[in-house]
Amino acid sequence: MIAWLVYEKNNTKRNHRFIAHWIKLGKQLGIKFKLILIEQLRYGVRNNNLFLQVNGVDSKPDFAVMRLNAPLLSEFLEKIGIPIFNNAHVARICNDKRLTHMELNGIVPMMDTAFVDISSEKSPFPYPVVVKASNSCGGRKVFLCNNETAYISSLKECYPDTAVVQPLSDTIGKDVRVYILGNKILKSMMRYSTDGDFRSNVGQGGSAMPYKIDSETENNVMKILSRFNFDFVGVDFIFHNGRLLFNEIEDAVGTRMLYAHTDIDPVKCYLDHIIKSL
Ligand SMILES: Nc1ncnc2c1ncn2[C@@H]1O[C@H](COP(=O)(O)OP(=O)(O)O)[C@@H](O)[C@H]1O
Ligand SMILES: [Mg+2]
Structure with missing residues (x-):
């Protein structure tokens, strides 16, 4: 084969x-x-x-x-x-933050999220806001903006993408990733920034540890699973107002933190799942 x-x-x-x-x-x-x-x-x-x-x-x-x-x-x-x-539907929706937020609006709680053109000059929310390229991943095109000058220049960095804009959550520098394998929860991890960055991405210097999600979040994960057929993804949540709000779904999700902080071999799990589904 x-x-x-x-x-x-x-x-x-x-x-x-x-x-x-x-x-x-x-x-x-x-x-x-x-x-x-x-x-x-x-x-x-x-x-x-x-x-x-x-x-x-x-x-x-x-x-x-x-x-x-x-x-x-x-x-x-x-x-x-x-x-x-993953399948093409997952690839199409999850690699575009706008489509993802549209797909899951009304299904799970999420941060207010405005879709803006990169020539936008006025933030849709009061500062501070987070500007993200619509198909950013790894935190590479995610910016914290405290004023209009930063807002306008961050949008330029998103080129050739359009962008999404959100208010800054009240708890920054950490988030939760729920790894999904074969449309079931494999493992939940908390990622946290170690250098003061508001982004918790491991690729931006963050670290991680296993994390037990509460029943509300688990229910929200189940609601998301009912809308997709995932092979292997990460469903990510950010902390706001004392709860976890849905943030995004990583399609070609990274696995470094599972190797570093758990005894799971995600490639082995993924391959076993693929063979079963062929
Ligand atoms: N609205 C927000 N408020 C505070 N921090 C945020 C917000 N959105 C994202 N972040 C932080 O930035 C990181 C990267 O943003 P994310 O939306 O996941 O983009 P990417 O797809 O590039 O990873 C998140 O993991 C989180 O730590
Ligand atoms: Mg992310």
Whole structure:
């Protein structure tokens, strides 16, 4: 069986151990994982048929694990009958903060969230506000703005995305990630910033520890699970007014903190789940 592990080129370096682990575990199960970079792919319509090429050669895997933000590619692979993990619906909704907030509005409590164009000049909420590129991940395009000058320049940083804007929550520098595997809770973790940053992303210098979610949050997770069919994602919550508010869903969710702070092997769990669902 041939499987693709699809990445963007500039994400492979920091994930090389993770990639090697997929390849090793795959081998033990008779699955040959190939690292495929989106930059090597060509796909579209040719002679009235959909085509898919790697480095100019027609190719088709038995399944693909999508470790990138590429909803159109996900949709394409699904259309030509390749099983993909996560599925294209999850990729489309969860990689766009606006679609995610629209999808889950009325289902679970969340922070007020305005969708703005990057040429917006006036914040929709009183300062301080948080500006995020609509498809940001890893906290890389998430900014705390205390005034109009910061607001306008943060929006420029979001280019070519549009942005979402939220009030700053009352408890900053920590959040909760509920890992979901096969549409069930795998593990909940609290992430916390260690350097005063308001963002708790591990990629921004945050650390993490196992965390027990309360029953209200668990109920909210269940409500979210009822709207999707997740293979492996992170459902994230931020602290506000003494409770956890839904923040976002990470599609190609990182696993470093599970390896560092638990005895779970998420790649092994994910692979077992994939094999069961093929
Ligand atoms: N409204 C907010 N108020 C306070 N902190 C926030 C708010 N939104 C996000 N954060 C912090 O910033 C981090 C990154 O924001 P997030 O929405 O998760 O974007 P990304 O997809 O880039 O991770 C969150 O993990 C959280 O710690
Ligand atoms: Mg996040």
